[in-house]
Amino acid sequence: MDPIESGTKTYSIGQLAEEFGVTSRTLRLYEEEGLLQPLREGTRRIYRDRDRVRLRLILRGKRLGWSLAEIRESFDLYDSSHGEQAQLELMLAKLARRRAVLSAQKRDIDNALADLDRVEANAEAALRELRSGQRKLSHG
Amino acid sequence: MDPIESGTKTYSIGQLAEEFGVTSRTLRLYEEEGLLQPLREGTRRIYRDRDRVRLRLILRGKRLGWSLAEIRESFDLYDSSHGEQAQLELMLAKLARRRAVLSAQKRDIDNALADLDRVEANAEAALRELRSGQRKLSHG
DNA sequence: CCTTACGTTTACGTTAACGTCAACTACTGA
DNA sequence: TCAGTAGTTGACGTTAACGTAAACGTAAGG
Structure with missing residues (x-):
């Protein structure tokens, strides 16, 4: 199974932060605000591709001047x-x-x-x- | 002179605030930040059409998510x-x-x-x- | 003359979105 | 075994963009 990386890659908080040019503090805040829901491995956060997608949407929202509350509202709408x-x-x-x-x-x-x-x-x-x-x- | 209102109308802070849906506090803040420069009549602020134009630009900037600093920078550019x-x-x-x-x-x-x-x-x-x-x- | 409406400055309060720091845990390689 | 790296949870600090309140001035109307 999973011959060519079927999209199940995971990321640490540091990796994700670096990739998107934010700090880990920011990622934790977004989680507190209900915008991200990474898995846990013990106490460590494990981010999956769906979290990356979400993060991309969050940052797009920010570029459009939305508050985190508005961004969450949009997620709620979508869901x-x-x-x-x-x-x-x-x-x-x-x-x-x-x-x-x-x-x-x-x-x-x-x-x-x-x-x-x-x-x-x-x-x-x-x-x-x-x-x-x-x-x-x-x-x- | 000035047969048909040649665009020299002036406004009090309250009028302008009401017209644009902001508070006078906001207009004073924008002035402090160098975004507006109303005339004075004694101690009272007198806003002219050019101030309305500026205000319109300020609010457009805000709708685009700009900070007041960025808005001022854009004015500086224009000027x-x-x-x-x-x-x-x-x-x-x-x-x-x-x-x-x-x-x-x-x-x-x-x-x-x-x-x-x-x-x-x-x-x-x-x-x-x-x-x-x-x-x-x-x-x- | 007194109230009312509108304006003024000064200053402290508030919220969002993080930054920063401390104290601690867990894994890894020499 | 120990240093280094990366993560964790608090908790307090900071900045922007106002809100809010105090204390005062001024012109108009009854």
């Missing part, structure tokens, strides 16, 4: 796709909210990028000015 | 498009960094939206299941 009717309907509502926020955020980014474009064009023009001036000088 | 050569080149480098971060953030959002799609589809399928079950029941 509860099989409930009763009221549950599911509430979930769909929450998903819609998230979608709206994300879309707005996307618009914000596009606007910010457009601003960047303008400022960058200005700066480049100013630079060209300066350099053409320099050329004249060195040829004078 | 310093006319410096000497070294300045301008440094600025272009910083702009490139920002652009990269924003683009990455945009990819993150797209991925998050795709995840939402999947979860939402699941939930809707589950709901349809439940409802079709209900229909059977009420027709039995």
Whole structure:
């Protein structure tokens, strides 16, 4: 069985931390907050691939400016796709909210990028000015 | 002069706070942090349209998860498009960094939206299941 | 003149997301 | 056997971004 590494690799806290560029303190905090659930081998934490997937999602959430509470909420959403009717309907509502926020955020980014474009064009023009001036000088 | 309100309207701290859904404490903090520079009328703060523009940018930054320090840095970038050569080149480098971060953030959002799609589809399928079950029941 | 509304500064309180340190355990290689 | 490395659980420290409260000033209205 398991001829080519069927994805059952495990990781120590140090390995995982290093791989994702965080500290072990951070991983323990995420566990306290219910965002990660590594196995235990005695007292040591054992992280599996599913934990890596979660961690990836956590860090993506952070890059989007979410709090740990919001990230946990999103996990709860993802996990509860099989409930009763009221549950599911509430979930769909929450998903819609998230979608709206994300879309707005996307618009914000596009606007910010457009601003960047303008400022960058200005700066480049100013630079060209300066350099053409320099050329004249060195040829004078 | 000023026949149709040429954009010289001013605002008290309370008005501005209310309009943008923040507290006056927040506006004072932003001022302390160098993000806003309202005029003074005696001791009272007088906000002009340029302050509203700034505030709008500040709040956009916050929605993107930026710290106040990062927001101020972006203002500094925008304001310093006319410096000497070294300045301008440094600025272009910083702009490139920002652009990269924003683009990455945009990819993150797209991925998050795709995840939402999947979860939402699941939930809707589950709901349809439940409802079709209900229909059977009420027709039995 | 007195209250009410709105503003001011100063300063301490609070929450999130970690950093840092201490004291301890467990395994490993020389 | 002992040093070194990596892990563990507390617990206290720190920074950012405000909230909150105290003590005071000022203009308007009854």
